[in-house]
Amino acid sequence: MAREEKVPKKIEAFSIKLPPIEEGDDLGKMISKRLDLMDDDILVIAHTVVSKSEGRIRRLKEINPGDLAFEIAKKKKEDPRFVQAVLDETKEILIDHPIFLVEANCRNICINAGVDRSNVEEGYLILLPRDPDASAERIRRRIFEMTRKRVGVIISDTNGRPFRIGQVGFSIGIYGIEPIRDWKGKKDIFGKKLKITEEAIADELAGMSNILMGEGDWLAPVVVIRGLSILSDEKKGIKRIYRDEGKDYIRMAIKNFYSQ
């Protein structure tokens, strides 16, 4: 059951640093030990540390590109092994060139399926978690074991978007909160039905948290947001946020145009 929603007067948000993360590291424990968590805290965690703790790293020189990877790599003047890594993480290609926009296996639509050379050792690639909702759930449960505090967890990545330059943080996995705040049936200040009926609060929180994480060498991959009451016990995950293909008019246009 979702708790009753109210608009808070004030929130605070702060970032915390973690040591370099390796496969098998217990993120829930590491986070719990670094601050005094409170019920209703929302933790936004950069996927990079989650991916590393889950061993979602590939070594470039161990990748054998197939024909499609060579074909796309030629158009893009890109390393075919990198392209193969993207293809391995891809459910559907939307545009292969000049940008490489795909639906990743975890359903996020993003450039390069989230595969990245940054924030990982030279010669390696970092991938998205295999199931970011499950990762968020695991971390949430571990934190509860350690602290007995009920928190919400958002796993974030940084993506571009159409029409506007600049990347922003998005949620790619969640546990313990609703991704969407539902305004259906609510009225405006004149008693009329609201135009805005669904607000993507998980993405709004992931975006702001990105500012506190930074992208540089002082990376602080965890942000705590305090003051919201948006926890939910319903286990819905992020999947609800992705549009059905048949109702995604922009996806249809892209597929049509770039498959010509």
Added chain:
Amino acid sequence: MAREEKVPKKIEAFSIKLPPIEEGDDLGKMISKRLDLMDDDILVIAHTVVSKSEGRIRRLKEINPGDLAFEIAKKKKEDPRFVQAVLDETKEILIDHPIFLVEANCRNICINAGVDRSNVEEGYLILLPRDPDASAERIRRRIFEMTRKRVGVIISDTNGRPFRIGQVGFSIGIYGIEPIRDWKGKKDIFGKKLKITEEAIADELAGMSNILMGEGDWLAPVVVIRGLSILSDEKKGIKRIYRDEGKDYIRMAIKNFYSQ
């Protein structure tokens, strides 16, 4: 000159309420009187109150729809006067049906050019500010006159986005801050060049602020964000954030598909 950027450890954000706004209301003064502003505060202001203070309201029954408005209204089963109001605010139509996606005169790409029936009296429509950067500048200057504090101003609207359901807050006008944080030349934790080079912080802040504003009848249209040092004296406005048409691969696909 932009001040030196640093990643803050902590921010706080809180919303403030305003009385119902009418044309000619002095928003800068109203905001200044309601709290003790500090240097470096960022104010995120819902465009609805800015639009109202600027008289950007139209009465439906005073609108005479033209042929194109009737044609689109028929496809959409929409009031042709509403469609005409959207067309009057539109620079270019990207999709007219089943969604009405346009580039608004102020360059934001959004549904219905931001024209809205919510949060305004029955029989009226609320429009976007004519020049949201200029609106932000006016409010910023008035606040400085009143308080001698240097703040940044973001005017926000709530828009949908491709691929994901749910609306989020976006910046449509700014003054006194950079819309983009530039990471070019910065290194990752392994000393490598970053993939993410431009972060759309104005949008990330507008998104989070949306959560604190609410959309309902307890509307709190101003959010103060405290703890960031992102002010800039350079007068760039939001225009920098919109992609050049020739580099916007998704816009190209949409135009091609829906003009067939």
